[in-house]
Amino acid sequence: MNWITNYVRPKINSMLGRPNRDVPENLWIKCPETGEMVFHRDLEENKWVIPASGYHMKMPAKARLKDLFDDGVYEALQQPKVAQDPLKFRDSKKYTDRLKDSRAKTDLEDTIVAGVGKMRGVKIVAVVHEFNFMGGSLGIAAGEAIIKAFERAIAEKCPLVMFPASGGARMQEGILSLMQLPRTTVAVEMLKEAGQPYIVVLTNPTTGGVTASYAMLGDIHLAEPGAEICFAGKRVIEQTIREKLPEGFQTSEYLLEHGMVDLVVKRHDIPDTLARLLKILMKKPATASVTNDALAIAAQ
Template sequence: MLGRREVPENLWIKCPETGEMVFHKDLEDNKWVIPASGFHMKMPAKARLTDLFDKGEYEALPQPKVAQDPLKFRDSKKYTDRLKDSRLKTEQEDTILAGVGKVRGVKLVAVVHEFNFMGGSLGIAAGEAIVKAFERAISEKCPLVMFPASGGARMQEGILSLMQLPRTTVAVDMLKEAGQPYIVVLTNPTTGGVTASYAMLGDIHLAEPGAEICFAGKRVIEQTIREKLPEGFQTSEYLLEHGMVDMVVKRHDIPDTLATLLKILTKVPANDVSAKSKNGAALPVAANA
């Protein structure tokens, strides 16, 4: 008898909302959105950057060199081993990827969390990468767009992880002092210390449909207050209804929405990104919005 051929586990993806099985290539081609239900799956950081920038072209910012395991942390597994596993899984050095490029002709720096790298947690490497990205946006005189997807601070780095909250907050303030817009696109999930810092400090906050956005999770709150929370609590739509985010935007519409907003904030005519003055000189893109 011939043995059954082994099928890779990730060949078919199950929709968490409807249970529909979707072929992985179809899901990737649809920007990791389930075609029938419209459910927004977690999107890999590299795919996010490629999809965002015009023609998928951008300059990747280098990963900063930092101490790998300053606390020599170990629980059921060495922290260094967890890092190795995540790097093998994601082909990234840490959770943050950043790039400089154009979105519908508008130059910007984009910073993206990779949730599959230890839950997108914020540690020394991620904090340093975020600060460097803000510094690059300031030097380039261009906006910065953040795509958080995180469980919060990285527990294996203790207080050194928590230090990244004020560091990144200062970086946000520096960009704003430079007169450049900062837009946050909240994705699923955005929680913990990331929500308590740079993820909620944008000039404008967009959110993908159905994203969980909170500090403490629903289950933790319910166990603490011993009450049932409202339906849809801590979702993008709930936060929009209560004034915590400005827009809920489908993933396919994010590049166009960002470009429109940034043209307004940087005072670039919507129909002409490279606006010209009467003598043909380029008008300044950077302006105090």
């Protein structure tokens, strides 16, 4: 029994004549790095970045799209209709029940959210993983949504920007989820054949089959600070090779040092950086000064 919650608070409320309202548990968010408590509205206003430490929390997919596009205005792409439970999978819980729970929690059909709009005046298609929907896992619905987004970018003759955040392929769909790896890879190649840029912004975490396919096939790879980017987890690798891995292994900063990532960019700077890079790649006049980093990346 929690003495303060169950006894002290009701007693104070009754003395003051106030009704005993339940207080939401997510009003305060704890920084994983420093332990600092941040009020949820302050965190949202700062784009889910802890103000003091600069730690980048996971950002909801719809909020990221709204932040990315000019004035938060974009056309949302519809989620394609696919088979919901092709393998009739069940572990400790039915797969259909897991889908229902995730849909109720996120108000999304599946893990992929995509939109078309203008970012700093540049028309793009943006695709974002919602990690809160079954760990952003890649299944049939996600794969189909990604392919449709690439097809829309080709039809609109505009670039595509990908924001992966995933634990990998969705085990409840077995081999059908793994089939999405080559399917999305083909979609990437179609966009490149159409002559349109493809930029990936790696967020925390980007792992498994997603890393093994479209997440590492961009013309340019940006990453948010501190993001975990890998195929297999650190513990699995250490147990396999029986060696201790370097400090910071599989973080975006480590990958930047070893040539796997082109630039680590803070969340607040991502729209401007993307716009500058795309204008260079598309040979459009820049409306703002182009950073040396952007020029160096585009020249690679």
